[in-house]
Amino acid sequence: MRRLLNPVTLLSALVLVVTLIAVIWPGLLAPYDPFDSVGDARLEAPSAAHLFGTDALARDVFSRVVYGARLSLLAAVLATTAGAVLGGLVGLISGTAGGRVDFAIMRVIDVMLAIPGILLALIVVASLGFGAVSIAIGVGLGATGSFARVMRAQVMRIRNEEYIEAARTMGLRRPTILFRHVMPNASQPIVAMASTELALAILAVSALSFLGFGAQPPTPEWGSLVSDGRQFIATAPWLSIMPGSVILVVVLAVNGLARNLGGNR
Amino acid sequence: MRSAGRLHRAGPVLRFVAPKVLQALFVVWATYTVTFLLIHALPGDPVLAALAVRAGDAATTDPEVLDALRAQYGLDGSILHQYVSHFLALFRGDLGVSMATGYDVSDMVARALPKTVAVAALALVLGFVGALAFTIAAYLARPQWLRGAISQIPPLGIAIPAFLTGVVLISVFAFQLGWFPASGADGFASTVLPAITLSLPTGAIFYQVFSAAVFEAGEAGFVRTARAKGLSQPVVIGRHILRNAVLPAITIIGLQIGYLAGGTAVVETVFSRDGIGRITVDAVLARDINVVTGVVMVVAVIYAVTTMIVDLLYGVLDPRIRTRVAAKPRTRSHAATPAGGDDA
């Protein structure tokens, strides 16, 4: 119970609750229409009326950041889920099957790890078209390799544990053992890893949208908001720094909770 | 290739080295195959994309012209033919010609690689030194809360988006203070800000590994013994703790390289630097097949060779490994080994 009272955890949870509200009901948090100008106030500095200032088309940047949460975070969640599920399955098969299958799969994983993740994601995005879903698939594919490795290691460890041996001697069929006993036990580290990976995925997704592979305008995304503001860095640095800081805070919050979930390693 | 010179060596060494060399070769070949397949699955017309880059709003979409260009770039043969001929050319070190710009891909890579390596190397050094400093500071920090506070700082490095760091560094150190150039790849000064940007996440990764190793070692018997023998604090740190930190640090260098290779795409964009990352982003957008393949191959070779050397080094540094059957030493904490696929 003491863990719940940890101020870091509390703060992280608070940030994530607010972020979740932004994802589900952005209208509750955003004071303005993120797609329309608020008059002629272009590139205004942050103020009480416009917490993050206004952009070159006189739109409220805070509202755009709020509305940007949905795509940015859903893409990251999708990427992590895809990576964990796919990687988990591959690792499970590899670890269970052993022998040549294991060898072949692991060599493929080696290759996946040898291609820089961002490049893999770039190629995926280029072939599927720009957008949050392609980015999610690209990033998820990049994370698959490491999930598979961890899963495989877990499976190999558990395989030789006594209760598995016991189940085998009891005459349970292989799939039954696999799904009843091996998978639940091996999944724990995967879940812990996924929370860490989620933070990395948020960063990767925003990096890709920063590089210009994100959703079509005027749909806001965190990375593209930073990128849009970059040309005004000398005159209006808050345009980049504010959305960038929001990414940082959310990533820290995810990490903060992840460390607690993972037993504070 | 590499093992050839060692053939005369004794059997055990060969048995240790040969699989690692084979594995490196395999990674390179398979990477080529995967990249080739992925790139040829790209929609869009590489010829048209190349033409548009050069001709701008005067680009033609006349099908006859496009067919002629396709033939000129060798894109009219069968996929298998292209696969084989391209691979053979790669073996001769011929990476082909960029369709968009007409430059030799080998030249482009040779030009850009040193600039990227300069930043990446400096980032590794800064990250390593910074992580070490934080590790020692945390080790020496006395009140428990201070140690806790110090150890909270390095993990921030992995949470900061590289573009945010870059943008802040540019506005403070380039525009306001004028200490470093905001852009370009000219001289050492221009590598400083990009390297700092990249060193934050690499440093955070190093720190995780170091602190795990050092604090375990700090509790380990031999450190207590050393201290009991009356060895001074610096000696304990230097002789026992650092040595324990270096070994795991080496193992994650391969991963760090994969990470850096991705990270440079963002950093080179923020700092308007010429480099591998920027070339890649442009090439993917322009469907510049040869450039993308060339870059991936170069990165894959670097990665494979580094991994191989690290494995071999590890064997030299830690004789126990040589006897182990396990394929590769891995760091124990997954948190310390971020996926090669996540770059920020």
Place this chain on the structure above:
Amino acid sequence: MTNFPRPRRRLLAAPAAAVAAATLLAACSGGTEAEETTDASGTPAAAQDVVFALKEDPTCLDPQQTSMTTSLNIGRQLTDSLLDQDPETGDIVPWLATDWSVNDDATAYTFTLAEGVTFSDGTPLTSDVVAANFDAINELGDAASLASAYLAGYTGTDVTSETEFTVSFSEPNVQFAQGATTMSLGILSADSAAATAEERCLAVVGTGPFVLDDYTVNDSVTIVKREGYDWGSELRGHTGDAYLDSVTFPIITEASVRTGGLESGEYDLIQDVPYIDEARFTNDEYRLYAAANPGVPNSFVINTAHGLMGETAVRQAITKSLDRDQINLLTGSASGQAPTSVLTSSTPGYTDLGDTLAYDPEGAAALLEADGWELGADGIYERGGETLTFTVTAFYAQDVLEAAQMQLADNGIDMQINMVAVGDFFGAIATGDYDALGAGLTRTDPDALRVMLSAESTGRWGIVDDAELEALLQEQAATVDTAARQAIVDEIQQIVAEQAYVIPTLETVQLHASAAAVDGLTFDSAARFNLYDAMVVG
């Protein structure tokens, strides 16, 4: 003739497209004449080395092949052309050719070359070299799209003597004289003309006032003064060598870095100042150069064979729903103006159609309602379950599109933006799969509309089924008489604007800036800069 930004979305708020003939604003201390600041011997006092930050890699330095403004700008310093054009009057004057004439149907141009002109490799300029240049361009074809367009119908060059030759065409080529003033038809040495297209991209040898010293791809270009240069056209401010000893062009893709560098003194000149920073350089410490693009302004170029775009009322409602002054205010340059025709105000042949393109939301509503459209619950027009929506495919000027999108939404029209990579933009053109393209076409001649809209054009963007317009487009291209051609061009603009085949959004202005100490930068009729008269004062 473009100036495409790097094919990366998001970073492209500063509209692209080439520079062109136009207003030159020296928003600065005022015109210090170059001559005033030179000392008695005619040479300037300060160190004559300048750093000119470019916004992108020139990719190909050969002015005959490239269409990028950035590399055409460099090509201008390295090469001279047969003729020169006064940007103020449009008059064509001699340059490398001391004399020239054209036959009545514009199918044969005869030139006489100046004597004593040499290339920087020491070889002399002769009729044979010029002939080799034109033959090579003709052979390059679409790889030299701009230059070969000026040579449309080229049948060959008859060399009559060392200094005299006649260029012939199979059909009237009215544009050639103007084309011969551009760097696209800048004359290269015999060796350069004979080299492969790829080799020429990396280095060319011309007769120009500067010589290429170094080109490091994606990093920088350096040019140095040509010793013994003495054949500038009469439009130049002085004779003899260029004032500047060297010009270094670092490639700085980040606009904020260029502007920051100009302020810190790292750069003396910078290309492409973001409009938003215009005010920062409107003072005594800097000179600001504004040059409006000629040709078709940034527009929605319509494919009438796609979606709702075939409906005249819809197209006209879109054009009436755009408040172009507001778009210019939000996304344009302070020294620019809203488009008032389907040609920019700086294009020869431009006609003011401000009334046709006026902001008229009531008129738009009336048109739509007469056609059975009704405002739906979400504020967007609907008709029988169909929503009034269209998609604009583009690869630059995202901010202009977003501004237009906001206005159209306010007036009940849903506009979707499809930002793509440059290759995919032309891919869409190749397949005809688009409602509208968001782009401008930079040309120094009203023929730009034919290039864009004619069914015969290989660079056709707008797909319209209008026989009357097609006939007019062809007719203007073959009409030599200026007044007669103007009448046709007026009619074309009227039809295109009224039928909303092209819906203009913004007149793009290219902004360059320099430190006040850099004087004498001049621009040609297409607003590409010339560094020959430039110098550092004080």
